[in-house]
Amino acid sequence: MEKEKYNLTTDCENTWCPGCGNFGILSAFKMAVTEMIANGFPKEKIVVVGDIGCNSKIADYLNLNSIIGLHGRSIATAEGIKLADRGLKVFVFAGDGASLDEGVSHLVHAAKRNSNIKVILHNNRLFALTTGQFTAVSPQGMKTVSTPFGNIEEPINPLKLMLASRASFIARSYSAKLEHLKNIILEADKHKGFAFIEVLQPCVSFFNTIPYYNEKLYETVSEKLDSELAALELINQWDYVEAEKIPLGVFYKKERPIFEDQAYEILD
Template sequence: MKNLATYAQNTWCPGCGNFSILNSIKAVLNMLEAEGFPLEKVVIVSGIGCHAKIVDYINVNSFYSIHGRVVPVAEAIKLANPELKVIGFAGDGDAYGEGLEHLIFAAKRNIDITMIIHNNRVYGLTTGQYTPTSPLGFKGRSTPQGTKELPINPLELMLSSGATYLARGTSHGMDLLKNIFKEAVLHKGFSLVDVLQTCVTFYNMYEYYDKRVYELKGHDAGDFNQALNKIREWDYNIDAPIALGAFYKKDAPTFEERSLQPKGGPADRLLKIKDILAESV
C-alpha cells in the first residue's frame, strides 16, 4: 500500500475521528490504483475546518477551498474534466450549514461527485460552537445554556433532494468506512457518506455511538421507502439505534450525461479550455 503521505505535519488532536477517515480513504485510493484507476485522475477538495486539513495529508491533486464551498468547487472540477474522480471532504458546519444549498442542488442534479462529511456535530476548528446536527440542548461556546432548536437529519434531506447513493459510517469502524467510501467513489452520480466523526476535544461521542450503532443487514437499498424509514430511525436527537451502511443506491442519468457531450472528446475539451485561458489573459 502506498503511504500517500505529504510533507505536512498532522495537527489533529490525538484520538480525533478524522484519522479513521484519512486512513480509510487512503486505503480506497490504493485499491482504485490497484484496480487500474490512475491516481493522477483523482482530485480531492475540502472546505475550512479541522476536516479540511485532510487535503494537506494526502499526496494526490487537491484544492483547499473556502468554508461552505466544497460542492461548487468539486462540481466545477468535474464539469471542466469529466474524466476526473472528484471527492469532496466537508465538515457538518461546512456542508450542512454554510454550504447547504450547494449540497441540495448537487443532489438534485445527480452530478457525479462524492461528498464525505466529517459530521462531528460541532464546529471543531473554531472551538466548539453548535452546528445543524448538534442535538437539542447542546452546550457549546455559542450556546452555554444549550441550543433551543432541533437538529436536521441530513440524510433525509439528501434523499428527498435526489441523491443517488447515501451511506453512514462512524470513525470507530474503518472496515465499514473503506467499503462505503469505495462504493461511493465508484458510484455513478451524486454520492454522500455521512461519517459520525468524533471530535474528542469538543464533543466526545465515542461511547454514545459505540452503544447504539449496528450495521444494516437485509436492507433493500434500492427501495426509497425502506431507505427513508431506516434514515428516520435515528434523527440525531432521539435515543435510538443508529444504522450504519448504505441506505440508498439508485442508477440514474448524471448531470454530465444529460448536459455535457463534448463532440470531439478530451482533445476538443482541452482546446476549448486553452481558448478560454487565452481569452482571460
C-alpha cells in the same frame, strides 16, 4: 516508481488532536484509494477537494491532487472540476458546519442535479476548528460557546435532507470502523452519480461522542436499496434525538442521469 504510486502520505505535520475521528477517515480513505490504484486507476486522476475546518486538513495529509475551497463552497468547486474533466474521480471532504449550515444549498443542489462527485461529510456535530459552536446537527439543549444556555433548536437529519434532495447514493459510516468506511467509499466510487457519505466523527475536544456511538451503532445491509421508503425506515431509526440503535451502511442507491453527461450531450 511502482512504490511511489502507492505513497499517499505527505510530510505535512498532522495537527489534529490525539484521538480525533478524522484520523480514521484519513486511514479509511487511503485504504480505498490504494485499492483504486491497485485496480489500475491512475493516481493523478484522483482529486481531493477540501473545505475549511479541522476535517479539511485531510487534503494536506494526502499525497494526491487537491484544492481547498472556501468554507461551505467546496462542493461547488468540486462540481466545477468534474464538469471540466469527467475522467477525474472527485472526492469532497467537508464538515457539518460547512455543508449543513454555510453551504447547505450547494449540498442540496449537487444532490438534485446528480453531479457525479462523492461527498464525505465529517459529522462531528459542531464547528470544531473555531472551538465548538453549534451547527444544524447539534443536539437540542447542548451548551457550546455560542449556545451558553443550551441550543434552543432541534437538529435536522442530513440523510433525510439528502433523500428529499434526490441524492442517488446515501450512506452512513463511523470514523472508527475503517474497513466499513473503506468499503462504503469504494461503493460510492463505483456508483454512477452523486454520492453522500455521512461519517460520524467524534470530536474528542468539544463533543466526545465515542461512548455513545460505541453503544448505539450497528452495521446493516439494506435489501431494498432502490426504495425511498426502505431508506427512510433506516434513516428514521435515528432522527438525531435519542435512539435505541443507530444504523450504518448504504441506505439508498438508485441510478439516474448524471448532470455532467447531460451537459456534454447538449454541448457535443
